[in-house]
Amino acid sequence: MPKPLTVAVVAGAALLARRAMRRRIQASPLWPMPALEEPVSGRPRSRALRLLVAAHEEVADGVVQLRLEGRDLPRWEPGAHLDLVLPSGLVRQYSLCGDPADTSSYTVATRLVEDGRGGSREVHEQLAEGMEIEVRGPRNRFPLVEAESYVFVAGGIGITPVLPMLRALPEGADWRLLYCGRSRESMPFVAELEKLDRVTVVTGVPDLDALEVPEGAAVYCCGPEGLMAAVEERYPQVYLERFTPRAAAPGGAFELELRRTGRTLTVPAESSVLAAVRAELPDTLYSCEQGFCGTCQQRVLEGEVDHRDELPTDAERDDSMLICVSRARSERLVLDM
Structure with a gap:
């Protein structure tokens, strides 16, 4: 059985934790990142931006990566996402997976969901290089907190918010990543991640009971609902990132x-x-x-x-x-x- 999980930040101290993490990130030789001028919150920003689709490329089977360019873009922290206002008017949320220090572009990636509600298909088939798109944000409801150690679990496209977190961790930080997917070909950034000795790549269903979670670790998970539910069952205080709503419970009039x-x-x-x-x-x-x-x-x-x-x-x-x-x-x- 996994050891009990101790979360490093208690309710009410999230802002202080984020500020402490910024100081640690700024000192990291892995990825210098300037301090934010204002705290990141889960509430929407009123500012909408028109950005250029500078790159639209397939980075894995069924996964498209977008690079959206602008000037003096709002800064962001690992875990943040953008709202993309698609040409049809649909609004969809995608995790930022590029460099937070880059104020000239944002990078997001999305998987084509064949039986979805149309947003991912619109990104894949209707967006193209040279087009403009409206975005809102960035916003962060999945912040990287300060902890004794970190365990990341990512499934498929769920790797996108985790990538900036790994790059932002200070040198010498204790962390590990379990990255799973249907096949290697469907897993974006897998070649980059396999070069790191703290990453375990699994195709198929992962053995979560074998996951080693040290005392004092912060556990992060993003991926399919089934994976997140399984991780949450074992670690109820896990940090989760969802972009599809939970199944709705019945409700009366x-x-x-x-x-x-x-x-x-x-x-x-x-x-x-x-x-x-x-x-x-x-x-x-x-x-x-x-x-x-x-x-x-x-x-x-x-x-x-x-x-x-x-x-x-x-x-x-x-x-x-x-x-x-x-x-x-x-x-x-x-x-x-």
Whole structure:
């Protein structure tokens, strides 16, 4: 059985941990990185950028890497991601996997999901070098914390947020990576990673029970939902990065009052709060519809919320909700709308 996991940072100390990590990263000979001028948060940035698709190349079977160029781009920390606003209007999130010190370009990669909702296919088939694309961010809900040691588990395209973390670790840091995928050909950056003696590459299903996790280690995982669920079962305090929503639990109908507009609605069991609200207030802002970006966040005045979003802290949920995915636990919910 794996040893119990001790997380290095307790709730409420995340900002201090990130600042300490910045100081350590800046001293690292592996990848000098300038300090950020402002803390990275999980909330969306209001600034949208128009960037040039300078490179669009296949880096593994079914995986395309984009290099997006601009000027004086906002800096970012390992674990951060971008929102890409695709030509169709779809918004999708992709982890940054390039150099945080580079303020002239961002690098992301995405795997083609054949039975997905169309975002990855649009990136693969409709984006091309020379086009412009709107991006929002960067934002970070997967920060690299300071810890005694690190264990990374990545599945397939889930390697993208891990790459900058490995490069940012100070010289002499205690870390190991388990990288798994369907085949070597489908695993981006595998040749680069296999050169490191702390990396274990596995094709097929990994043996997580054989994973060595030292006391005091911070465990990070990104990859398919099945892999993350298995790691989370063994290490409940693991840091996870998701870009698809968890399977939704059933929910019943409830009453929704929009206090400022004086309207009371019924949200059916098969509908979202966002859909019900937009039927009355069609100008209500939204974006990802998956509980990630925060665009649809609304203040809650009364009622108990069933939070189904991916906001990083409980403090952000105290008096608000993302109406695209979250619902009511109570029979009635009142929003400040």
